[in-house]
Amino acid sequence: MQTNETKNAGVSGFFGRMIRKQVMIPLAALLLLFLFNLIMDPSFFKIELGYNSAGNPVLSGFLITILDSGSELAILAIGMTLVTAATGGQDISVGATTAIAGSVLLRVLCGTNSRPETLQAPIIVAFLAACVVAMLFGAFNGVLVAVFKIQPMIATLILYTAGRSIAAWINNNELPVVSDESLTYFGEFIPGIPIPTPFFIAVACMIVIGLVLKFTNLRLYTQAVGINENSSKLNGLNPVFIKILSFVILGLCVAVVGLIKVARISTINYSVIAKDIEMDAILAVALGGNALSGGKFNMTASIIGAYVIQCLTTTLYKFQVRSDALPAYKAIVVIVLVIVSAPVVREKFNAFMAKRKVKEAA
Amino acid sequence: MSKGFGSKIKNISDTNLLLTITIVVFFLMYIGAMIFQGEGFLKPQALFNILNANAALIILSCGMSIVMITGGIDISVGGVTALISMCCAVYLDKAGGNVAVSVLIAILIGLGFGLVQGFLVAYLEIQPFIVTLAGMFFARGMTTIVNTEPFNVSNEAFVALKNTRIIVPGMGSVNRLGNYVDAYVEIGVIVAILVVIVMFCVLKWTKLGRNFYAVGGNSQSALMLGINVKRTKFIAHLLCGVLAGIGGFVYFLHVGSGSPSHASGAEMNAIASSIIGGTMLTGGVGNIIGTFFGVLSLSTIQNIVSSAGLDQAWWTGITVAAMLCLFLVVQSVVMAVRKKGSVK
Numbered sequence: 001m002q003t004n005e006t007k008n009a010g011v012s013g014f015f016g017r018m019i020r021k022q023v024m025i026p027l028a029a030l031l032l033l034f035l036f037n038l039i040m041d042p043s044f045f046k047i048e049l050g051y052n053s054a055g056n057p058v059l060s061g062f063l064i065t066i067l068d069s070g071s072e073l074a075i076l077a078i079g080m081t082l083v084t085a086a087t088g089g090q091d092i093s094v095g096a097t098t099a100i101a102g103s104v105l106l107r108v109l110c111g112t113n114s115r116p117e118t119l120q121a122p123i124i125v126a127f128l129a130a131c132v133v134a135m136l137f138g139a140f141n142g143v144l145v146a147v148f149k150i151q152p153m154i155a156t157l158i159l160y161t162a163g164r165s166i167a168a169w170i171n172n173n174e175l176p177v178v179s180d181e182s183l184t185y186f187g188e189f190i191p192g193i194p195i196p197t198p199f200f201i202a203v204a205c206m207i208v209i210g211l212v213l214k215f216t217n218l219r220l221y222t223q224a225v226g227i228n229e230n231s232s233k234l235n236g237l238n239p240v241f242i243k244i245l246s247f248v249i250l251g252l253c254v255a256v257v258g259l260i261k262v263a264r265i266s267t268i269n270y271s272v273i274a275k276d277i278e279m280d281a282i283l284a285v286a287l288g289g290n291a292l293s294g295g296k297f298n299m300t301a302s303i304i305g306a307y308v309i310q311c312l313t314t315t316l317y318k319f320q321v322r323s324d325a326l327p328a329y330k331a332i333v334v335i336v337l338v339i340v341s342a343p344v345v346r347e348k349f350n351a352f353m354a355k356r357k358v359k360e361a362a
Numbered sequence: 363m364s365k366g367f368g369s370k371i372k373n374i375s376d377t378n379l380l381l382t383i384t385i386v387v388f389f390l391m392y393i394g395a396m397i398f399q400g401e402g403f404l405k406p407q408a409l410f411n412i413l414n415a416n417a418a419l420i421i422l423s424c425g426m427s428i429v430m431i432t433g434g435i436d437i438s439v440g441g442v443t444a445l446i447s448m449c450c451a452v453y454l455d456k457a458g459g460n461v462a463v464s465v466l467i468a469i470l471i472g473l474g475f476g477l478v479q480g481f482l483v484a485y486l487e488i489q490p491f492i493v494t495l496a497g498m499f500f501a502r503g504m505t506t507i508v509n510t511e512p513f514n515v516s517n518e519a520f521v522a523l524k525n526t527r528i529i530v531p532g533m534g535s536v537n538r539l540g541n542y543v544d545a546y547v548e549i550g551v552i553v554a555i556l557v558v559i560v561m562f563c564v565l566k567w568t569k570l571g572r573n574f575y576a577v578g579g580n581s582q583s584a585l586m587l588g589i590n591v592k593r594t595k596f597i598a599h600l601l602c603g604v605l606a607g608i609g610g611f612v613y614f615l616h617v618g619s620g621s622p623s624h625a626s627g628a629e630m631n632a633i634a635s636s637i638i639g640g641t642m643l644t645g646g647v648g649n650i651i652g653t654f655f656g657v658l659s660l661s662t663i664q665n666i667v668s669s670a671g672l673d674q675a676w677w678t679g680i681t682v683a684a685m686l687c688l689f690l691v692v693q694s695v696v697m698a699v700r701k702k703g704s705v706k
Contacts, residue, residue, distance in 0.1 A: 089491075092495075144690070148690065148695075150643065150690050150694060151644075153491045154435075154643050157630060158687045158690075161627065161630050161682055161686075162679050162680045162683030164676075164679070165677070165678075165679035165680045166680065169676050173676070282492070282495075292492060322506065322510075324502075324503070324622065325507045326503065327500070327503035328500050328503020329503065330499060331496040331497070331498075331499040334495075335500075338488045338493070339486060344487050
């Protein structure tokens with residue numbers, strides 16, 4: 001699957017190498033989905049320039065919807081990829097902690113009054129508070145996983161259960177509504193710019209993580225810990241720190257997602273906000289061709305994977321699938337995906353192909 | 363004295379040590395509730411009510427424990443329960459079917475999930491968490507596809523079965539009006555207790571049960587001992603699926619309605635109960651009796667929380683999570699200490 005293993009690949013030169021690149025897995029899926037939509041209904045690709053209720057120019061169309069609502073998923077996929085690579089497990093509490101981050105954000109913005117006329121604090125302060133809280137919860141997960149050696153999915157099950165309750169408790173179970181316009185800039189459109197803001201936020205996050213991976217040892221260390229914890233320790237790394245760090249980074253991603261989610265509707269619904277997003281985030285990582293058992297990772301593939309998932313969701317919505325029935329279809333996709341990428345299946349497939357090759361040669 | 367006690371503790375197996383902790387915690391908690399809350403908890407019926415409300419959870423947790431003993435996990439049980447409730451409800455109410463067939467439907471659905479998930483986990487070696495996460499979402503999605511609206515079942519035979527109460531002799535109490543009221547349990551409780559006894563025997567005295575522990579403890583050495591590891595894992599998931607089927611029907615019998623939001627978080631409670639009952643996540647350690655007490659501990663603490671006036675919905679979630687967290691950390695620490703001790 002990796003490029004360097006396939007120098008002597010049978011399929012001719014460049015094309016063969018391209019096909020074996022990890023990025024090709026989500027790209028192929030994306031192509032398949034686009035093809036499906038093209039055949040069923042080409043209006044899927046139509047993009048229109050219109051005006052929203054405030055009179056600002058906005059782009060609309062299914063592709064823009066995918067770019068817009070896929071942002072949260074792409075941001076979460078960044079953190080989830082790191083956690084997956086470092087710990088070999090996934091964080092299933094991201095939806096619940098998003099609720100917490102959003103709740104903190106609103107609490108700081110609104111103060112004690114749930115329907116304030118003006119903002120009680122600048123948005124940046126509220127966002128930083130949300131970041132700190134989300135990172136603390138990330139660190140909590142990280143400590144359980146790294147120090148107490150609890151399986152990541154079980155450790156994060158704790159916040160998965162309690163998270164939404166904690167979020168409700170932060171705001172005394174009230175639903176604060178922000179009437180100030182400036183918050184919506186983060187979730188909808190900035191006046192004059194026709195592309196939705198969440199997309200820019202997602203791109204900013206991608207640039208930051210890209211720079212971090214390029215100029216620091218984060219990638220090397222994370223992969224080392226994920227591949228073999230003991231030998232990374234013998235080589236002078238601190239696996240406990242790296243694991244906690246990956247959860248803290250995920251916490252930061254969660255805070256950004258919380259900001260976008262809250263900004264979209266200027267309020268919060270504790271039981272619905274970011275519902276089932278943990279499933280999508282894990283799916284994005286898996287679709288990116290990353291091993292869910294840790295080790296090597298490809299960030300670009302994960303991010304493309306996230307947009308593929310969003311594309312799938314949008315396609316399903318387009319065909320009038322009800323939102324509460326959506327999980328059933330996605331579950332089928334997950335199962336097909338994991339079966340195809342399962343090592344056992346792959347081995348069998350390779351053995352089968354080798355046999356055929358031998359036959360052809362003879 | 364401390365030395366003798368210490369060596370005794372070292373001689374207890376991991377399973378029994380964690381089991382002892384659980385049972386002690388449960389009794390302390392229940393006695394504490396009796397002393398501080400009085401009234402409600404003093405009547406035997408309080409205990410029976412906990413059993414009535416949690417019969418299904420006990421059955422689900424048994425299945426969960428078995429899967430966890432083999433080193434896996436199954437988080438689809440809550441979704442399966444909801445799907446079963448909905449299917450049985452639709453069948454009984456809208457198609458006018460009979461109760462016996464609905465039991466069969468329930469078990470078949472559970473069996474189906476067990477078969478597919480077991481195959482994927484055991485023979486294709488996919489992580490159990492991913493498989494059953496997909497199973498959970500599939501079951502939840504299917505539930506709303508079968509029927510979106512929650513509704514009550516009015517099938518006569520079913521309602522009669524639902525309202526059947528089995529009187530427990532000698533445990534009744536005198537109510538406020540001075541009348542003697544018999545203590546009772548529902549049919550589900552009898553089923554749950556039967557399941558606990560059967561599963562306890564299976565785990566303790568059959569070859570299959572021993573294989574579960576061997577595979578969970580160390581699948582490599584189990585393989586070298588000639589145990590069919592894949593088949594054992596497969597059977598564990600199958601068993602969990604069937605128990606989810608039975609548990610799903612018992613749940614349905616208790617609530618008597620179908621709804622997409624039924625049994626939400628049941629998988630979480632089942633995992634928490636198993637862990638509190640001393641089943642180790644790493645596999646190889648666990649006991650059905652512990653799981654039984656785990657369920658009782660969990661529901662007792664929920665009852666205490668709600669009767670202490672903290673009945674806002676969020677407190678239950680937070681307490682369950684806090685308790686789970688506490689027990690996970692305790693397990694981790696106890697095992698770390700014992701490992702150190704055995705190395706010396």
